[in-house]
Amino acid sequence: MALHSSLSAPRRGMSIFDKLRQTTWGLVALVTLVSSVGFAMLYSAAGGSFDPWASRQMIRFFVGLGLMLGVAVVDLRFFFRIAYPFYFVALVLLTAVDVAGAIGMGAQRWLDLGVIQIQPSELMKLSVVLVLARYFHRLGPEDVGNPVKLIWPIFLVLVPAALVVKQPDLGSAIIIGLTGAIIFFLAGVRLWKFIVVGAGGAAVVPIAWGFLREYQKNRVLTFLNPENDPLGSGYHIIQSKIALGSGGIWGKGFLQGTQSHLQFLPEKQTDFIFTMLSEELGFVGGLALIGIYSLILLYGVGIAVRSRSQFGRLVAVGILGGFFVYAFVNMAMVMGLLPVVGVPLPLVSYGGTAMMTLLMGFGLLINVYIHRDVHIGRSGAGEDG
Amino acid sequence: MPSLLHRDNARSKLFTRRLAILAGGQLTLFGLLIGRMYYLQVIESERYKVLADENRINLRLLPPPRGRIIDRYGEPLAINRLNYRIVVIPEQTGSVPMTLDVLSEIVPIGDNDRRRILREVARKRRFLPVTVRDNLSWDEVSRVAVNTPDLPGVMIDVGSTRAYPYAAELSHILGYVAPPSEADLTGDPLLELPDFRVGRNGVERIYDLALRGRAGTSQIEVNALGRPIRELARNEGEPGHDLVLTLDLNLQRFAAERLAREEKSVVPGLPPEERSGAAVLIDVANGDILALVSVPGYDPNEFNKGISGPLWRSLLSNSRTPLTNKAISGQYPPGSTFKMMVAMAALEAGLATPELRVSCPGFLEFGDNKFHCWKKGGHGALDMVEAIKQSCDVYFYEVARRIGIDRITQMSRRFGLGHTLGLDLPGERAGLMPTREWKLATTGVTWQQGESLVAGIGQGYVLATPLQLAVMTARIANGGFAVTPHLTRDLIAGRRLAARPAVSFPPVGVSQQALAIAARGMRGVVNDPRGTAYGARIVDATMAMAGKTGTSQVRRITAEERRVGLRKPSQVPWKERDHALFVGYAPVDNPRYAVAVVVEHGGGGSAVAAPVARDILRAAQLRERERPEPLLRVAEQPPDRRS
Incomplete structure (x- = not known):
């Protein structure tokens, strides 16, 4: 399809209907499928009831679906233009949350604007993608090799990541950091530079350790040796492994998960929902979910490859990168491969904000596909290819 | 703009190559997760199933009813009589001491009992029943039953006690049952049930094992707090054999x-x-x-x-030796x-x-x-x-x-x-x-x-x-x-007479x-x-x-x-x-x-x-x-x- 794009109708005058026709409905179907798995699991988590989780999650999904399609049909160059303002607004809100958190007490992730509550770290996940994509779009390949030119984008990632860690929201910080790293990598930054930064990061670990909250330190320590404290922090990991392992190949059956329903499993509707799924639907069920995630990833890869603008390509991989990190970290966490960091399973875990962010991200991905042939100049001025 | 096009082509190729690497890496990581799942759910599954059952299943013993002892015409000599007792479930009462105050106006509760109850309440989990008094008379049972609407958390529970309707005339033959002593404990958990009794004398002792029967089990599913959720399986066990005496x-x-x-x-x-x-x-x-x-x-x-x-002392010191x-x-x-x-x-x-x-x-x-x-x-x-x-x-x-x-x-x-x-x-x-x-x-x-x-x-x-x-x-x-x-x-096994071979004496x-x-x-x-x-x-x-x-x-x-x-x-x-x-x-x-x-x-x-x-x-x-x-x-x- 991409090859004949230059022969197809000019994009400039594409109506909304044209764009909707261009929408990758297969991707929409996959997203809906994963979300439906989520509804089913939330239904089960509530002991076979739509209340309190599944029903609300479904409403959010449908709102988010509208939002996704809305995002998809806006001209891609609009996002190019607003990348910086959007980023700075998000940064200001993030700072505001930190300040409010400092004034109030303890963890503060939400900003209550009276009418709606927003979680600036979620906005930041999207805006970091946009702002980095814009930066690297304008940077020529020869400039990517220049380390000096990388200082600014590193800042663009580290500042919000640091603010999010302070909230403290280690999971979001990891996603922001890794999303940034993926964009850097695909923008053509040399591998040895990653190694240097990685080594530098490792050197910083002891210092960063001091900044972690007590419970975060415990989580890392517990991860390293869960049996050390079976009734405390290690409890979650051990119980999660028991629930998951006891599911066996075919699982205990939908609604039949014993460990999850008897509350041995913590937060079964959010972070540990994959455990419940694996307990009830078994190895086969888990495999199917990973399969669907992989299909979404491959779909995204196809979209990224077809985009003719670097901005579009980088936005696509940034969104996909975040999505992948979500999925991988969550599943690895419940299997005891990573410490418990509080990352939801994308589109499945209960939670409105993450759902909105993800669906808006997929909106951007579809947008990139619809606008795959739109040429974006260095300044963002549109020129049809 | 060939150079621009060329430049963008080069960038696109680099991007595509790196995207392939990235996607490959991501799929590899997913593969790692699948491997881990395979390990937990297929290879180690049995172990985790056992752990899961240990987590959630509480095995409860059902004491078998002790076999009756009957005379040659079927008259019962030793039976199991229902034992009514008052139990209180702490979490359902507003306050246990207040509940006991109200209850003591209906049935007498001694100071010793009261202290024991409060001690048990403090020790046990709040949803487990604590016995207030047992061996209630029918009169007391009905008085408490009438008042239970005003006594949340107070219930009447029925247990079983051995009873000998013809007490003294048969005491030396039947013997009696008593709570097991340390020496009786064989490791059979049945013996540790609060209601369990072993035969101490007479035929109750000689035929104790046959009269005991075999304990049933009830598998109760409990949640992480130990609260029973439902019964999964029940094995009724075997009631003790009834014993027929030659006695009239x-x-x-x-x-x-x-x-x-x-x-x-x-x-x-x-x-x-x-x-x-x-x-x-x-x-x-x-x-x-x-x-x-x-x-x-x-x-x-x-x-x-x-x-x-x-x-006990009066029985021992009696010159007519009632215990012999x-x-x-x-x-x-x-x-x-x-x-x-x-x-x-x-x-x-x-x-x-x-x-x-x-x-x-x-x-x-x-x-x-x-x-x-x-x-x-x-x-x-x-x-x-x-x-x-x-x-x-x-x-x-x-x-x-x-x-x-x-x-x-x-x-x-x-x-x-x-x-x-x-x-x-x-x-x-x-x-x-x-x-x-x-x-x-x-x-x-x-x-x-x-x-x-x-x-x-x-x-x-x-x-x-x-x-x-x-x-x-x-x-x-x-x-x-x-x-x-x-x-x-x-x-008598299963209500059928087990015929004994006819005896002929030398x-x-x-x-x-x-x-x-x-x-x-x-x-x-x-x-x-x-x-x-x-x-x-x-x-x-x-x-x-x-x-x-x-x-x-x-x-x-x-x-x-x-x-x-x-x-x-x-x-x-x-x-x-x-x-x-x-x-x-x-x-x-x-x-x-x-x-x-x-x-x-x-x-x-x-x-x-x-x-x-x-x-x-x-x-x-x-x-x-x-x-x-x-x-x-x-x-x-x-x-x-x-x-």
């Missing part, structure tokens, strides 16, 4: 009541006293024990909850009831004939000693049958002198004396049948011939239990078959001639006007009995007493009075029942023991007419009875 409850109660009190006081002017004694009624053909009584008894129900200190089963553990000189053994020993040894006549002047001089007959003036000349009938002591001194102790002992052993008989009750004693060898070994002194003379009238070293005397009588009555006694015939090895002499003597004792128990005969000829009286001394009568004349029983302290004995069987011509009665310090056998024995034998025969269909098949008569 009716006869047992009759015998116990008949024996328990004097019909008229030994001491004139005083109300009849409580007696101490034993009676055994046995089926001569098959050894079924129909009644086995020891008085006084005790209430086994008291042991169930744990007996109180004062009651005198029917099998009481050893008494058999006195004149032993004379049949001596007579048969002489006949079998060929050292006397039934026609042997001995002249009784009231005493026999032997060496330096004078051996007195009970009849001061003497009986004159008598033959063997007449000597048994009139219970002449001099005759049997003479016979014993002729045959010696070893022959007497040898004969009496054939009739079940001097050794235990294997009755299925704990505590059976062997009695004592002495020999020369035995005396030398135990006392270091050689046997004196005078001691043989004393043994000839069932005194001295000779000791027997009432059970042994009953069996001895049965063996005479059934024509010389070595019946052995038993108290239980069957365990002959004791005595000629019919000798047996006939003994039987003729015993018939005369009761039915001949000169017999010692003529006053206690059964008038109805179809039920007539035969028997032998016995009066055994517990202390030596001094020469001084002989000179001034024997004191009346009322002038002697209870402990020094003679034991009254009687053995008998009925009906005379075709015997079916044998009985032995011993009244400790009761006085004369003919006056005290014989009437009791008569009434028991009469009741047994009447019973047979009115109730011919026992739950048990009464075993066939021993085959090929010698004629």
